[in-house]
Amino acid sequence: MLLLLQSLAHLGIHLPMITIKDIARELGLSISTVGRALTDHPRISRETKERVQEAAERLGYVANTAARVMRGGSSHLISLLVPDIRSEFYSMVAHILSTGFESEGYHLTLSITDDDPNREMQQMRELMSARVAGVVIVPSANPRRETAEMLSKIPHVQLLRRIASLGDWFGLDDEQAIVDAANHLIGLGHKKIAYIGDNTFPTGKARYKGFRRAMTEAGLKIDDSLVLLGPPELKFGTEAVHKLVQGRKPATAIITGAVLVTLGVAEQLSKLNVKVPNQISIVGFGDGPWQRWWGPGLTTLKLPIEEITTGCALWLLHRLKTSRQQGKDPHIAVSPTTLVIRNSTAAPKSTRVLR
Amino acid sequence: MLLLLQSLAHLGIHLPMITIKDIARELGLSISTVGRALTDHPRISRETKERVQEAAERLGYVANTAARVMRGGSSHLISLLVPDIRSEFYSMVAHILSTGFESEGYHLTLSITDDDPNREMQQMRELMSARVAGVVIVPSANPRRETAEMLSKIPHVQLLRRIASLGDWFGLDDEQAIVDAANHLIGLGHKKIAYIGDNTFPTGKARYKGFRRAMTEAGLKIDDSLVLLGPPELKFGTEAVHKLVQGRKPATAIITGAVLVTLGVAEQLSKLNVKVPNQISIVGFGDGPWQRWWGPGLTTLKLPIEEITTGCALWLLHRLKTSRQQGKDPHIAVSPTTLVIRNSTAAPKSTRVLR
DNA sequence: TTAGCCTGCGCGAACGTTCGCGCAAAATGC
DNA sequence: GCATTTTGCGCGAACGTTCGCGCAGGCTAA
Structure with a gap:
């Protein structure tokens, strides 16, 4: 049976996903017991937990995130909104955030705003619809009012640029x-x-x-x-x-x-x-x-892109964990830049004119 | 009432989201009618649709993607798995895909594999759990068997590198x-x-x-x-x-x-x-x-990164629309590179030795 | 012995959306 | 004027998961 399913999958036929119901039927347990076993509930015996774990792996069970989210849980999705990911700075930001969030069980999604307020708003709408857990945003020049309103409804941090009406921000001096x-x-x-x-x-x-x-x-x-x-x-x-x-x-x-x-x-x-x-x-x-x-x-x-991005990530994770009200004691960090002196600057040789 | 809610939102209090139920109650309609009105069902009168639209905007309704996905719909999420987004090539890929998919109603999520087969597998697990609609992947050097198995279960395209057992691939010569x-x-x-x-x-x-x-x-x-x-x-x-x-x-x-x-x-x-x-x-x-x-x-x-990425995006969208079996008539595109001659190459001056 | 507690598990509701089905009323065909 | 179709809407189930509650059986304490 399992082999049949696998060979079907190999042929590219999309199978119905395995659910906890399937595991419950397989083991003769109730749905709720399986659910609790998978979430390591204290009221479930070690033996049952092990049996469930084994069956889950054997059947190739993957939890349905959508169902979990619908129950009111978090999507464990954090979105990054940047004007252009091809920028070496923003791609660095994306890399740091992605690796940083991953270790905490969150996943990064990417939205390109192209510095277009309308596109930015549209992206925010989609993120609200997807019930993302949090947002890291490099705001566009003139964000729509609705964008700020949506942001104010969920945990978020602003990077580099800033919408004044919102709280948390990590930027440069x-x-x-x-x-x-x-x-x-x-x-x-x-x-x-x-x-x-x-x-x-x-x-x-x-x-x-x-x-x-x-x-x-x-x-x-x-x-x-x-x-x-x-x-x-x-x-x-x-x-x-x-x-x-x-x-x-x-x-x-x-x-x-x-x-x-x-x-x-x-x-x-x-x-x-x-x-x-x-x-x-x-x-x-x-x-x-x-x-x-x-x-x-x-x-x-x-x-100091690495520094402020890391700070950004940690602060957002903090917000998500404590789930305190945004807007209270907003965190505003202004980081200094460093002048790297190479050979493009020297004393003016004379009053020579650039022509 | 609405004003009160808005001011609460402004204070950063996370509100319960507005659902079609709320709209139904507001207008004295049934839930299903509101649902159909929002999806532009032909059996709903134009007048009702307009009333629902108005109420939805007024209350700030955003559809719950999770619920939609759970009903069996697509998540409209396409994921990009790359070794390192800081690479100018992969960030270019991300940019092209994000903008390309957006116009088709899909959203891009980003996964960094760091060329680590285990991390790659872990990321794929999360994506399966999130029920992503499709995947664009630059595989790691030695992908786990499970990674390939999961990929085979959903629409996907491989970019640059290739897992031989899988079908669609856009690469270089x-x-x-x-x-x-x-x-x-x-x-x-x-x-x-x-x-x-x-x-x-x-x-x-x-x-x-x-x-x-x-x-x-x-x-x-x-x-x-x-x-x-x-x-x-x-x-x-x-x-x-x-x-x-x-x-x-x-x-x-x-x-x-x-x-x-x-x-x-x-x-x-x-x-x-x-x-x-x-x-x-x-x-x-x-x-x-x-x-x-x-x-x-x-x-x-x-x-020709732009070309193969665009081809990649179009092909995946094609797969998603026609939802045909993956593996049948796989699309394998090999694109030629171009030699750009600048001044780092010249005839050997003598039999001079590099030292 | 009896009252109370702990352990291990099942029942069923809820989350928000979609969709098949049903049912009136209106519109149409003859 | 009756039969049939069309229009407009409501009912209720289902998707997969979580979680409060309930309920046995075994245990401890007085």
Whole structure:
């Protein structure tokens, strides 16, 4: 019989799944006894438990999660919502979360929002429908009100970006990061510093604020024609370099305020054959594999992704275990970035102009 | 009442979910009528459907997926099992699948196997328990028999790697890829070609076979001391370069047979300050962002990941729709790689020795 | 000896949804 | 004007699991 079933399976015929009912019939026990035996209930004798275990394995029983969830249990599903999993940062986040949750009996599902508020909302609806146990989200720029409402109904943690009306959040000290970058350049003697960054996300605004603060505190004037703000995309980075070159403005250094912008700027500088750091210095945002390869090695802000992701995971697990009310004593963690100094920054050789 | 509930939600109190029962009570209809109205049953009047729709939105109803699944429906969950999501290839796969499935009403879940057969099996167990609709898997090196058995019970597609006993598979023409790489070098005049590659996976063995074939067909002798086989890891790549250097063997070119090995070899060549392509030529495996940045630009085999992933997604969706027996007319697609020629390969300058 | 407790197990309801069946009333066919 | 179909909706079972409750039989304590 069992052999027959197996050979059927091998032919690709989808079999009806084995349930505890089948085990009960096989052993002449009641359904509830089998159920309790499988969940290691104290009121079941060791002998019965062993018999049930054996039969379960022999028949290839796998518990039906759906039924368990419907009884009011948790789905043991935690969902990660990110704009784009191809990003080295978000894929790192996914990896850490997946392995971290697995050891606690949770499973990670993945939702791509593409930074589209509508898609984000649609994804959240599906997750609510699936009764996920928890959510880790990197919110889009302008989340829908409904998205925030749904989030508020279940355990969740926000990563990097933040919806102000919600509680728990693990992020970076965006403002201080750029302050550090600017101070590094200022310390080298730079005065004409260009800033190419994002102004669509709150995080981007905080970084730009950091740039202004550092310049002001150093007593330097900010040349608005050297400040290029746009979306945090590769394309904007390349275009910004073009503008900087065409404007023939005297910049001796560049700070980039977003990961993809850094990539675009670096790519374009290479393409235009600009000598770094001789002609111009550059401090990037975000460290990874390619920053070591690029040109002379890119001085850049290393983001503590592993740390905040791990913190995120632990905190969410804590929330799930204690199942306390969200919103009470929200956990807000702001982690510092680290400036990794390579060879893309040096003292300005002269008042040479980037052209 | 509704306002009260909403404010409670805002305080983070987890509410009991709204069900069709609640809607039925609200409208004075039966449960089944509400159910049918929501699924657009033809036997329900347009007017009733509109009333139900309105009430559902007003109360914030979200269908309980678990209940639907338990009735025998599909979970609309498709799972991706990969060794490591941080890989640029697998994260690309995840992105394509997630967006592709979403438009068809499916949702992607992510499982990291870490190339560990036991972890892979454990993940598969969970997926069976969750009654996922389908699976896309990059199998580990030596999958457990139980893993294959479980896979055979549900719609699935294998990607890149392959368990021979299972049907559908989308992969690369690994053997021909390395043949192309070797022929490129042979065409440039190279005779002493080193091969650094994997021999633990079937795909790795196929690539090595390609190397032997190309050399033999060109009438060249294979120097076994220039053939370094090991696990497809970065570390092995760096170590292999060390061995090659210490052996003081006359190799004028290197072919790498795995993505991470390529990374390790490239990193080590840079570190040892080996002049490429003057001292030695190199053809890498797998194209991506850093291959353009590295040194003079890496000549490499571009893998058609987008194509095979898209094919994979479409085929699985086809299987899910037609729900035909798996195993009948299995779909096996072997896609060719493309040699992208950059500046890491040139004619051998002399009989110069790598040291 | 009797009252109370512990052990080991069964009964049956509940979770939210879907769907076959049934049953009126309205609409149609002749 | 009667028979038949169509329309619109309700009843109740089923999916697989969990869990409160109940009920024997054996045990301990007074």
